[in-house]
């Protein structure tokens with residue numbers, strides 16, 4: 001959406017690729033050069049060590065994908081009970097099942113049951129709320145202390161819309177995942193990504 005509607009070059013690129021691609025899925029065993037080039041570019045632009053990219057078609061789907069990967073990640077590291085995913089009051093992360101059900105507090109649920117905390121760097125849908133300096137770094141610290149992954153939802157703030165390429169760059173060192181639109185994509189670091197594939201797989 002932030003590149004605008006009715007753009008010829010966008011429609012032409014989509015048409016060209018649709019005519020060329022015989023088959024494609026985002027899960028396994030398929031690749032195509034434009035997707036690979038775009039993933040490399042997103043990884044280059046992304047803050048910190050976020051270097052794995054999974055393309056989705058909306059912000060909601062990005063956050064649901066984050067949730068599914070996080071459940072899988074915790075199951076792989078022997079913590080299958082660590083499943084609750086929480087967010088702030090008035091935060092908005094989308095209309096799909098996981099994105100709509102983010103709720104609760106770490107200490108209330110028990111840190112051993114909390115998998116991830118989702119937060120927008122700047123609240124959008126719940127009212128434009130810019131956090132005080134240091135807020136997200138502090139949030140990241142609390143998450144780290146409780147072994148809770150921090151998901152920085154950049155659906156509204158990503159790709160230069162608030163100045164820097166990504167608003168979460170100040171917490172990226174400790175933020176292992178990030179969701180963003182408009183393309184949309186979901187990114188993860190090498191620290192968490194190896195858990196996403198079978199141990200010996202290099203796919």
Ligand SMILES: Cc1ncc(COP(=O)(O)O)c(C=O)c1O
Nearest residue numbers: 058059060092093094120124155
């Ligand atoms: C912060 C944030 N995350 C996720 C979403 C959901 O994105 P989409 O409408 O593309 O599913 C929105 C939508 O406004 C949003 O503001």
